[in-house]
Amino acid sequence: MTTEELEALLAAQPMSLLQRLAQGRVHRHVRLGKRHLIDALLRHASVNRAGLESDLQALMQRDASAGHRRTSGPPARHRGRPPQAERHPAKSSESEPAEPATDLSALLEGIGVPPPQPFFPDPWQEEALSRLTTTDVIVSVPTGSGKTYVAIEAARRAIEADRTVIYTSPLKALSNTKFTEFTRIFGADRVGILTGDRRDNPQAPLLIMTTEILRNLLYDAAGGEIDVRLDTLGLVIMDESQYLADPERGVVWEETIVFCPTQARLLLLSASIGNPEEVAAWLTSIRPTACHLVRHHRRSVPLRAGYLHPNGKLVPLFRSVGIPHSHGGSLHPEAKRLFAQYEDETLRPRSTSRRVS
Amino acid sequence: MPPSIHPVDLIGALRHKRLTPAIVFLTSRRACDDAMQAFQRSHTALAPERQQAITSVLDQLIVQYPSIGEHPLLPTVTRVGVAAHHAGHLPSWKIAIEELMRQGCLDAVFATTTLAAGVDFPARTVVLTQSSVRKTRDFTEFTISEVQQLAGRAGRRGKDLVGFAVVTPSPYIDLTVITKGLTGHPEPIDSQFVIAYPMVLNLLKAHPLEQIQAILARSFAQFQLNRRAETLEGKLDAVHVQMEPYGPRVCTDWISQWQVFEQARKQKAHRIQVRHREPPELAARLHFLTPGRVVGLPKGRGLVLRQYRSRGQRSPMVTILRPGGAVAECQASTVTQVFDRSFEVAEAPVYPWCTPSSLEELIRQMSELPVRIPTLPILTEDGEKDIAESQIAQTLNDEFPCPTCPSRPACQKDHAQALRLRQEVHRHTKTIQALRTGLWHRFQARAEVLQQFGYLTPTCHLTDEGEWARLIRIDHSLLITELIRAEAFSGIEPQILAGVMATIAHDDDRPGAFPRISPGLGSLLGQVRQLADSLAPHEDPPLLRADVAALTERWVGDPALTWIGLCRATTMAEGDIYRLLARTLEYLSQVHTLRATHPGLADTASQAIKVLRRGVLEELP
Incomplete structure (x- = not known):
């Protein structure tokens, strides 16, 4: 058998067989897609060709005899499992070769626009704002749960108390977006922007800048050259604080926090990170007041996951309607089957075209 | 790598299930542009009133950012309600797309994941087609935080009751990474x-x-x-x-003391026992492995024909006659039993180490051996070793207290x-x-x-x-300050200063092409490169690409050059050119801060800044 033939033969096998063949041969084989898996097996074949081929033959024979018993194909991986029928009554016809209908009503239920309702801040938003009067605050919540509201409200309160507010974002593009947004809210005369090459209204009570600019300002202030009115600085809002871990620019966030004037409150807004309590402990250790951590994992708009097959069929990705908290075996069997089928199919065209050429 | 499903079909399926507006994350800019081309060719079109809505939003934006009006994709976006959004586009175009998305005018946006943090607009659905992202050279699998950052764009507060993360396969997707990312806890961050x-x-x-x-x-x-x-x-x-x-x-630092003593003892032992020694049970057995002795081996029995020491083997060897008549060599240590039976052997000096007649006789006698033969009791004598030990101890006694220490x-x-x-x-x-x-x-x-x-x-x-x-607080600061000290910039034209700053600032290795470079800039670049190499032990040298330097030089040197003209001169994407010039501006404004000590240079920098900031670069604050 030439390598070409072996590759074609491997490509013709279902994923489940390849996985069994790869056991003990390929490191972390369950994580590989079909093409990668075949490549890894072929690499292994250069070491022990005979063993691989004989095992492949044996597996193919065993599958052929098993195939007589089972008429068609849920992948062999599921054989040991108890039937899912009672949990998914709508899919009792799952093993039929024709595309079965999967119950999507649960997945797609409730799509649409919620009725307009008066805006009430979430308890965590209130908590962050009330704590901010006395301490620094770190907010670590999922993307899109309303961090901007906290920033705007905190800025409004600080401005009303005649304090300067600095708002930093990691990207110039984001700074520009926020500048437009804040100008709309607070009025053009109360919002200024400082970026690498441009300064608009630098004496405004609310200043938007990239974190690098703030760092430079703080260095200049420490060197005795006051540039912006830092003595009236009451609040520093740092958006996207998870940039603290950015390999290239993370250091700027650290410098800024370390040199942030002690009379100003710090409000760190961050996406969900794994160790916000550690960051909070750090801030507590270097700032005059203890840092308060606001965190939660609940999204304000619930998230569901679906799997869209290339033929246009949509099925749920997980067994539960929402997203489960751990992923061990929680994939929806239909999504699993379709994905395995996809991996089988995508390989055939490539291997045949090879054989022709 | 594009997803396996055709982009038009993908959006069609999403529309059918009311999952739009959606953000489709693709691996590359190329994939995003290909998807847009597929829509350009397709015959789908939005209802007239929705097209009207898009046009009205865009008209407002064009007043502020005129470059949007010239964008080649404008008609397609208006017709099909789908757009691409990636780093290759001008910021103004990206702002337009984001605004359209925020107003709910578009059905889908194809975006790259590289700028996931920069994609600051939500949608009802996020489509994931990949499980890894290109970082510098090769692909890296998504971390849990990254997957959640992407999925986090799904579900607009106040506009959606639920958000959706839809996975669609592409050749190099790993479902495990995605599911782990969706379900897991984000990684801790490190400084x-x-x-x-x-x-x-x-x-x-x-x-x-x-x-x-x-x-x-x-x-x-x-x-x-x-x-x-x-x-x-x-x-x-x-x-x-x-x-x-x-x-x-007894001694305060007994561990070191003992360690030194042990070492000395080992060396001494080595010197005294020059000859290799066998373990005692083997040494005792050797006396009995005489020619004619019947012995037990791991497989069956054998008869010793001779015992010898070979130069190639460390241990003593024996030649064994097997019951079938085969003659084999093996180490004496493989002998498991020594039986209380031996035969007469007429020894010979060459193979098979006995006379032929005697060999035949021995083979016959071996075949007649009873099943059970008593073994020889062999006593191991281990007194010898102790003698050697005490000898060593004695010789070391005058140097170390240990041998006699309590x-x-x-x-x-x-x-x-x-x-x-x-x-x-x-x-x-x-x-x-x-x-x-x-x-x-x-x-x-x-x-x-x-x-x-x-x-x-x-x-x-x-x-x-x-x-x-x-005051120079940017990357490669040492190179820039050293260049200033070496007077490399004294009396140069603004466009050449801009070109040098551009080549130091640009850290992207996406290919571009622009062959013409002025001799002045060329020789200066040579000098910069030399200095950068000499500074390499202290600071990583920048890429120093000549093409970006030439491009910037041209933009600054020719105020009549239009943006379109500049884009035609290179294969770089519009967005990349914009970023290059914006970064150059930043570097130049850092040079400009030196006006107190280097007025001439600061003046040149400010001239360069003034010319540089025109057209598209003037649009944004």
């Missing part, structure tokens, strides 16, 4: 503190050297290092407790364990030391380089050079 030259200068400008260590100690980096040091200190305490029974004995047995017994613990203590102590002071040492190393170049005095105060050099 990425690096000490750069401008940081050293600025710190020393504001604070005396004595305070620096305390300031560095306030960093998150040191906080995390301290935490690690504390856990190690806990471990160290535990090891100290284990060390307690191994405190001082705590010798205890030392001998505990030494291995005590030594291991002591090594562990040393290792932990060293690591803790490194964790506590590493940052400070790195600062000192940087400061030393700056002293060497004359930015700092030996007492770590800023020199006149240092006073202005600290």
